[in-house]
Amino acid sequence: MKLTIKDIAKLAGVSTATVSMVVNNKDERISASTREKVLDIVDKYNYIPNRIASSMVTKSTKTIGLVIPDITNPFFPEVARGVEDKANIDGYTVIFCNSDNVLSKEDAYIDMLQEKMVDGIIFTASSRRTNISASLQRVTVPVIxxxxxxxxxxxxxxxVVDNEVxxxxxxxxxxxxxxxRIFHITGPLTSKTARDRYNGYLKALESNNQQPLPNHLYEGMYTTTWGHNAIEQLIEDGHDFDGVFCGNDMIAVGVLKGLQKHGLSVPTDIGVVGYDDVNIARLVTPELTTVSQPKYEMGYKxxxxxxxMINNEHNNQSEYTLSTELIIRNSTRT
Amino acid sequence: MKLTIKDIAKLAGVSTATVSMVVNNKDERISASTREKVLDIVDKYNYIPNRIASSMVTKSTKTIGLVIPDITNPFFPEVARGVEDKANIDGYTVIFCNSDNVLSKEDAYIDMLQEKMVDGIIFTASSRRTNISASLQRVTVPVIxxxxxxxxxxxxxxxVVDNEVxxxxxxxxxxxxxxxRIFHITGPLTSKTARDRYNGYLKALESNNQQPLPNHLYEGMYTTTWGHNAIEQLIEDGHDFDGVFCGNDMIAVGVLKGLQKHGLSVPTDIGVVGYDDVNIARLVTPELTTVSQPKYEMGYKxxxxxxxMINNEHNNQSEYTLSTELIIRNSTRT
DNA sequence: CCTTCTTGTTTAAACGTTTAACTAAATTAT
DNA sequence: ATAATTTAGTTAAACGTTTAAACAAGAAGG
Incomplete structure (x- = not known):
């Protein structure tokens, strides 16, 4: 039988208000003896306050929503962990949602989170989201x-992360x-992220007085399979190349495999660089030189x-830019 | 300004009961015209029902808690995804918690989840949890x-998974x-999981009429680092060996790296087998032969x-055993 | 000794729903 | 025409808290 604050009040011979005050440490005005009496009963009967009921009156659920494409994508666990750690420190709880980059799923989750009265939402939207939806329009809580x-x-x-740099x-x-002779194999250029990286690549060539090679761009998906296919294609196309800069690590791993299959040695013949620095980057052979994104920190921040923002300690339209770090391993010459 | 059911009722010129019934599709007794009238207003004003308030009266939050050690450990994202997918299908929402295998954190989360009135909890406990704690004792909802x-x-x-098999x-x-001459490098044998795998190893030797080798067991952590250290140690110890069966894939990856460093070729000289089949297993060179655990299915089930159990459609003390599958790749001879 | 403060505690409304019990009107049965 | 039933909707209590306002009793001030 679950005890309520009323039961505790009765058992302690005080009012519910008193119990509420002592369990919430708002008890400046409560005498030491009463406080102890209440605490004893609370302990003895294992009283667990019902936060749903408190939420009704305080209008705060101490819950935040986290909408990401897919926790199974090695980029996101660390982000999620960062979110959860900071949330936990401040007494918040995290509801997590996988949208698979599907707009309708994203919207359904946003609605659900609103119904559950989350205090705020952290959202990595699909790159296909070109404008605000009805669900997003309904959102009244802050969104990061x-x-x-x-x-x-x-x-x-x-x-945001400075991907161009x-x-x-x-x-x-x-x-x-x-x-x-460096080629670029990447995911869909519909996302700003991908475009920024591509621009960074172009600028680097430019500031080193290089013309971009003809057909230097292979655009596909952010998967190992695409990386593998793309490099096969590139070889088949008969390009003369000695380097490939990849849109992310998964692509780079596919590229590594493809090169290996064709007997091309990395880093001696060909240099390969990835992006993200997921855990796999350190485990493949050769270990991957890559651009590390501060994934945990992104979530934490x-x-x-x-x-x-929930506590109104922050202006409503703000931006925080994190920077990347180049991690040099063994897929590029020393 | 957030509208409540009262506002909608007033706008539609009906009682809150009527609105409640139509938005919850309990509207057998409501006339088509009234229903439409209400639905129009609901749409027009973007009414979002407050599930916190409903929870108060229905005594169900449609929320479940998921407590795992660490989402950053490549074993768990798939489990979590399985949980979330099934939960979502049935209209449940998932609160996720990383315990880092720390008992006190586990307990704190269990308490928090109870306070938030989750309808049930899915829990992968630390292997150090040898008995039920006060927090666990307080739990009244079902736990898987x-x-x-x-x-x-x-x-x-x-x-559970049949690890021995x-x-x-x-x-x-x-x-x-x-x-x-196969050695076994594994994580802490405090967990039943680890012991079952070890026993499976011993039984396999036995049924092939082999005595276990002296000092065949290296017990440490479930990390790449430990795998690397252990194999170095094993080599240093001067053991004559040609195979290593690892407690999980992370260890196996470390072993692979160590072997490579010492110029030992896999699978020709040495055979290596992992456990779990995390995504990394397919990406290292050589690709890892491993025992696949049905991670997604574990979460889903x-x-x-x-x-x-929440709906009382299931007996309270039940067990579901999933089986593993041996995935043969290139770290063992063909 | 009366008034005013202070201290410690209680009262009761409010939060936004759901739902059992009720009611009024319309229909059907007798 | 009246009673019984059905249909369509309303009323009001309940869920478990928090908190502003009220209150009672004792201490201090004049």
């Missing part, structure tokens, strides 16, 4: 978008190591910013 | 333990391929079982 921006959404904070540095590194 | 069992916990369903088959495969 991470790595993606939702056009026309108010009450939005943003966590990250890509720029990576490609400069390749050029510095003597790779001269997102939660931090969101909580500040 | 996955891959771990909590002694003396009532109202518990269990999802999985290990047995793996080691039999190695023996069949001609590996004769756990959610399914939990939801059945």
């Amino acid at each position: 978008t991470v790595d993606r921006v939702i056009p026309n959404l108010s009450n939005q904070g943003q966590i 990250g890509a720029y540095e990576a490609v400069c590194h390749m050029l510095a190591k003597g790779y001269k 997102a939660a931090e910013m969101l909580i500040k | 333990t996955v891959d771990r069992v909590i002694p003396n916990l009532s109202n518990q369903g269990q999802i 999985g290990a047995y088959e793996a080691v039999c495969h190695m023996l069949a391929k001609g590996y004769k 756990a959610a399914e079982m939990l939801i059945k």
Whole structure:
């Protein structure tokens, strides 16, 4: 039988107000003896306050929603962990939702979260989301978008990463190591993220006085399979190349496999650089040189910013830019 | 301004009961015209029902808690995804919690989930949890333990995997391929999981008329680092070996790296087998032969079982055993 | 000794739903 | 025409908290 505050009040011979005050440490005005009496009963009967009921009156659920494409994608566990850690520190709880980058699923989740009265939402939207939807329009709580921006959404904070600089540095590194004919294999250029990386690549070539090669761009998916296919294609196309800069690590791993299959040695013949620095990057052979994104920090900062917005300690339209770090391993020459 | 059911009722010129009935499709007794009138207003004003308030009266939050050690461990994202998918199908929402295998964190989360009135909990407990804690004792909702069992916990369903058979088959495969001196590198034997795998290993030797080698067991952590260290140690110890069966894939990856460093070729000189079949297994070189655990299905089944228990469609003390599958890749001879 | 403060506690309304019990009107049965 | 039944909707209590306002009793001030 679950005990309520009323039961405890009766057992302790006080009012529910008193019990409420002592269990919430709002007990400046409560005498020490009463406090102890109440606490004894609470302990003895294992009283568990019903936060649903408190939420009704306080209008705060201490819950935030996290909408990501897919926790199974190695990029997201760390982000999620960052979110959860910061949330937990501040007494928040995280509801997590996998949208598979499907707009209708995203919207359904947004509605669900609103119904559950979350205090705020952290959202990595599909790159196909070109404008605000009805569900998003209904959102009244603060939203932090991470790595993606939702056009026309108010009450939005943003966590972004400087992808252009990250890509720029990576490609400069390749050029510095003597790779001269570098191709770019990437995911869909519909996302700003992908375009920024591509631009960084182009700028690096430019500032090293190189013309981009003809047909230097292979656009596909963010998967190992695509990486593998793309490099096969590239070889088949008869291109003369000695480097490939990849849109993410999964692609790079596929590229590594493809090159290996064709007996091309990395890093001696060909240099390969990935993006993200997922755990796999350190485990493949050769270990992958890659641009590390601060995944955990992205999640952590997102939660931090969101909580500040929830508490009105933060202006409503703000942006936080994190930077990347080039991790040099063994898929590029030393 | 957020509208409540009262506002909608007033706008539609009906009672809140009527609105409630139509938005919940309990409207057999409502006339078509009234229903339409209400629905129009609901649409027009973007009414979002407050599920917190409903929960108060229905005593069901349609929320479940998921407590795992660490989403960052590549084993768990798939489990979590399985849970979330099934939960979502049935209209449940998932609160996720990372315990880092720390008992006090586990307990704190269990308490928190109870306070938030979750309808049930899915729990992968630390292997150090040898008995039921005060927090667990307070739990009144159903709990499904996955891959771990909590002694003396009532109202518990269990999802387990037949690890002994999985290990047995793996080691039999190695023996069949001609590996004769197989060592076992694993994580802490405090968990039943680890012990079952070890027993499977021993049984396989036995049924192939082999004595276990002296000092055949290296017990450490479930990490790449430990795998690497252990194999170094093993080599240093001067053991004559031609195979290693690993407690999980992370260890196996470390072993692969160590072997490579010492110029030992896999699978020709040495056979290596992992356990779990995390995504990395397919990406290392050589691709890892491993025992696949049905991770997604474990999560999915756990959610399914939990939801059945919540709806009292399932007996309270039940167990579901899933089986493993040996995935033969290139770290063992063909 | 009366008034005013202070301290400690209680009262009761409010939060936004659901739902059992009730009612009024319309229909059917007798 | 009246009673019984059906249909369509309403009323009001309940869920378990928090918290502003009220209150009672004792202490201090004049």
